[in-house]
Amino acid sequence: xxxILVALLSLGGFALVAGLVLAVAQKVFHVESDPLVDRIDALxxxxxxxxxxxxxxxxxxxxxxxxQAEVNHCVPGGDRTMRAIADLMGVxxxxxxxxxxxPMLAFIREDECIGCTLCIKACPVDAIVxxxxxxxxxxxxxxxGCTLCVEPCPVDCIDMLQKPELIEHWAWPLPDTRRARQGKxxxxxxxxxx
Amino acid sequence: xxxxxLILLSAVLVNNYVLTKFLGICPFLGVSGKVETAIGMSFxxxxxxxxxxxxxxxxxxxxxxxxxxLYLQTVFFILIIASLVxxxxxxxxxxxxxxYQALGIFLPLITTNCAVLGVALLxxxxxxxxxxxxxxxxxxxxxxxxxxxxxxxxxxxxEHAPVPAAFKGSPLTLITAGMMSLAFMGFSGLVKM
Numbered sequence: 001x002x003x004i005l006v007a008l009l010s011l012g013g014f015a016l017v018a019g020l021v022l023a024v025a026q027k028v029f030h031v032e033s034d035p036l037v038d039r040i041d042a043l044x045x046x047x048x049x050x051x052x053x054x055x056x057x058x059x060x061x062x063x064x065x066x067x068q069a070e071v072n073h074c075v076p077g078g079d080r081t082m083r084a085i086a087d088l089m090g091v092x093x094x095x096x097x098x099x100x101x102x103p104m105l106a107f108i109r110e111d112e113c114i115g116c117t118l119c120i121k122a123c124p125v126d127a128i129v130x131x132x133x134x135x136x137x138x139x140x141x142x143x144x145g146c147t148l149c150v151e152p153c154p155v156d157c158i159d160m161l162q163k164p165e166l167i168e169h170w171a172w173p174l175p176d177t178r179r180a181r182q183g184k185x186x187x188x189x190x191x192x193x194x
Numbered sequence: 195x196x197x198x199x200l201i202l203l204s205a206v207l208v209n210n211y212v213l214t215k216f217l218g219i220c221p222f223l224g225v226s227g228k229v230e231t232a233i234g235m236s237f238x239x240x241x242x243x244x245x246x247x248x249x250x251x252x253x254x255x256x257x258x259x260x261x262x263x264l265y266l267q268t269v270f271f272i273l274i275i276a277s278l279v280x281x282x283x284x285x286x287x288x289x290x291x292x293x294y295q296a297l298g299i300f301l302p303l304i305t306t307n308c309a310v311l312g313v314a315l316l317x318x319x320x321x322x323x324x325x326x327x328x329x330x331x332x333x334x335x336x337x338x339x340x341x342x343x344x345x346x347x348x349x350x351x352x353e354h355a356p357v358p359a360a361f362k363g364s365p366l367t368l369i370t371a372g373m374m375s376l377a378f379m380g381f382s383g384l385v386k387m
Contacts (some may be wrong), residue, residue: 005261006261006263007261007266008265008345010257010261010263011263011266011269011270011273014253014257014270014273015273018274018277019277021277021281022277022280022281022284025281025284025285026282026284029284029285029287029288029289030288031288031291033288187234
């Protein structure tokens with residue numbers, strides 16, 4: 001009986017000492033992870049789509065925090081994300097690169113779909129429904145138009161269509177004032193330059 | 195002095211843990227893609243192995259033998275190695291982030307590197323003094339480092355060689371490892387320990 005007790009106490013005591021040493025080491029060798037990276041990462045949509053040119057949202061956040069990337073590369077995040085990041089970084093907001101393009105929407109021609117599920121796996125926002133050997137289809141409200149599903153489709157049955165204007169997104173047009181007309185002209189010049 | 199040379203020669207060349215005892219093959223194949231990572235891994239293993247050899251010797255001498263707990267040897271040793279590796283991981287993360295990134299997953303994997311446990315277990319079986327067991331641990335680690343760096347050098351060169359498609363990648367790596375092992379077998383009988 002006492003032998004078991006000795007064994008328990010010695011192993012437990014040793015483990016305790018090792019644990020304490022590690023706890024102290026944790027404090028001594030504590031590494032600050034860059035809080036800025038985490039905050040930028042929290043603003044990003046986490047679709048990991050790679051349209052910013054980085055392998056995911058976190059690497060893009062690191063690049064922005066290090067000042068190596070502009071704030072306007074996140075396409076799914078759109079204007080709102082860009083403004084939030086610009087605000088956080090204290091830089092001038094810049095139009096999101098792809099914004100000039102009309103919002104796109106993936107569309108699957110169902111009679112050609114072979115039900116291979118490859119596009120489902122590619123979709124970063126889970127906007128494609130379907131099962132193996134069943135037709136797949138795109139949930140229009142969830143599709144960000146990232147085009148990642150087009151490439152894997154073996155029968156090329158996915159089209160990128162212009163996103164129809166949904167009633168949820170519709171807003172009253174701005175009043176036709178002198179100021180609005182000036183703005184329109186200026187925006188037109190801007191687009192012309194780009 | 196002859197003792198020191200003998201122990202080192204024995205541990206580094208004759209009883210090389212990777213090529214003659216076939217322990218620690220995982221990092222040997224996994225981290226040998228580039229010379230720089232191989233060198234980083236070698237230093238980490240050297241540090242862990244030497245410390246593990248001394249720490250396990252102390253535990254064996256002052257806890258396990260007096261309390262008659264030799265049947266707990268493996269559990270104790272694993273505990274020591276795991277805590278040591280954890281400690282070193284924190285230290286490297288703090289002192290050299292570049293090395294930390296380069297070692298990546300292989301640093302925590304030293305915990306399960308059987309060569310480290312192998313050194314600790316074989317060491318206490320040999321009934322050595324404290325200093326010679328520390329030296330033996332260091333020698334074994336140096337042998338591991340030598341082989342790992344040499345092998346990564348070989349692999350870097352082979353990478354650009356025109357190789358038949360069937361041998362590309364892992365097959366050629368394994369064949370190279372086998373050749374190296376054959377070469378190291380040549381040292382057997384150099385030192386009797």
